[in-house]
Amino acid sequence: MRTARMLAGKSLGLLSTISALALTLGSAYAQDAAAPEPETGIRDIVVTAQKRSENLQDVPISVTAVSGESLGAAQVTTLQALQGTIPNVQIDNFANTPQTAVFTVRGIGVIEPDPYAGNTVSIVVDGIPQFFSMGALLDLYDVDRIEVLRGPQGTLFGANTTGGVVNVVTAQPTGEFGGFVKSAYGNYDRFDLSGSIEAPLVKDLLSLKVAGIHTQRKGWVTNVVDGSDLGRKNLDAVRAYLRLAPDGSDFDATLQGEYVNARNGSPIVINGSYRGEAIFEEPGVDGMYPSPCISGGQCRAPKKYYGANNSVPDISNMDTYTGGLTINYRNTPIGDLTSITGYKKFKLVEYTDQDGTPEFKNDTYRRTRGWQFSQELRSNIAVNDDIDLLIGGFYLKTHYDHIQAYRLQFAAPGLLQINLQDQDNYSISGFAQSYWQVTDRLKLQAGIRYSHEKTESTPSLETSIGNPAGSNYTGIGNTVIGAFTTGGTESWDNVGWKLGADYDLGDRRLLYASWARGFKSGGFTGRVGVPADGSEPFDPETVDTFEVGVKADFLDRRLRTNLAIFYTNYRDLQVAQIYFDSTTSTQGNRILNAGKAEIKGFELETTAVPVEGMTLRASLAYLDAKYKTFAYIDPLSGAALDLQGYRLQNAPKWNASFGANFVVPLGNGAELVTDVNYAYTSSKYYTAILDTPRSKIQPTHLVDGTITYYPAGRAWSLGLWARNLLDSRYISTVYDSPGYGGIAGYAPPRQFGGTATFNF
Structure with a gap:
């Protein structure tokens, strides 16, 4: 109760501050609320952040929307390219598992590359949540928009959304003939070819659309072993839609499927060891490059990127199959019904030189197969003129099996560990969200979700000794020196909720406040080193976020300012720990439930159109994310440490951006559009509980730019683009x-490179 009173007091204090600010702004720029909406200024953006189409400025959530047009102009082909451009959002990957997405929102993010650790930020594609973080750094093509929702979204989106949601909406069929073809060429021999075509099969009834992309490039890291490039990319993807939408009917259905074929180079491991450590290699010996961390402190990127792979095939192959069926039936006796059925299957095979040196010290072969099936059924019900109700149910079933063959040549020649993971999960939940228009200006909302989850896990580890040359990944013929199977079954029940209020100040200004509770699932450790790692489950983590904000347009919609202030109480947060077990001389892995963390900060986003043809945008985010209570045993020294005040991982204190877009008329309807963007991210700690100097990532400054020519009618275009224009190395x-x-x-x-686009 004392904690609840403290949280409520902090929330009320923030609410008073933001209310005073909003009312001051409203008085300074008061206009006639009944005046017609101007045709000039900042355009409205329609989002589905609350599972219904709404104007972004009417949604009482801290959300950033990025249009597909902006992504295309900047030649963005993956979600990771958005790193640094969205306030309080980090989009990364782990060095030795680049296919695994590491999304961190407001200091809450992915802690482990293997699926057993789960997600805290849900990636949702056309209404279907992506359970696996493997393959979640989506390849973007023919996208309508991306919505990034910050803060717990458990009521509408379920478990594992304690950080937020990345909602990707692809360009759906329209029922009209049309399409585009786009090609791009850039440095590192990059070549992209993408396009789409839609053709009505039966006018005003049935339409078929197909979109696809091919993208390839060389890597930008040089292998000191043979001079080859590391990190190449080669990907093909195709997505097809079949949409049934009878003219004049309240019914429509869209069946879609996608296949992604990735044939990339193996993960790049840059050796960042200190002298005296197990995988350190002296620079200059056998062509070894200097470690970027050799100084003994914070790592620094060199002007030229070098790495090493001498022991594994240069392979990282992934095949992904997805399918979905979305059915809408409006104006039924029980509201507007929506059914979304989704299925996804993937297989990932990759080899990794884990030491990143010209010597054979250790490497891995990893194979992961997984699938998921999900079903959501919901209804939007207009109870009366003042009350709307969204009610529904959700079911998710997942399975994955994983093999990691780890050759530890540095520990003993021929030493091999084979870790098998086999895990099943299912989740079922029911949810309801209500909106009550109390007065013309005041709206209240309340939501609740009950979830039941179950996990079955059976990981195992076999350790053997074989050929001293270490050529064996199977263990066949080796001498087994240890083996065990562990795991268990556990289930959890959770109730999450959201309470909120928003007040229309008039003149397109909205003040809002909310309290949301979300949770992340518990589970079992899968990558085990000793039996105890996987025998006991780790508990779910719980998040309470109090948020107040204001969304406001001024000066005849030529200035837009959106501000959100938040306070988060984070309990039982899950932390990944790799440690050394002295009794068995074995490396272990486990997920710890730390005590508590406290996260507070703000996000400010502004857009201005001072004159027609000029759009300025800026954002500023602050994040104070620290442990509040965490009694930690250091596995290296055995010392008991109090980590109160230590910063959370992947949580930079400041994040800012500034951009400018200019549309220059060239006569006869032709235009030249230029865009430049600067993004700053302050230093942060990455995958180290103790905030060590080596885990600290330096502040980054990135500049991107595009310039595109459009003739009258925009039937085609030619463009130039550059990312990291100043060639900063980080x-x-x-x-x-x-x-x-x-x-x-x-x-x-x-x-950098050039693009050509043809529309038809």
């Missing part, structure tokens, strides 16, 4: 394992 990820070494990854260098 470390993007570091895993710090004291005594063993550091595993680092480099951020992309400057990329």
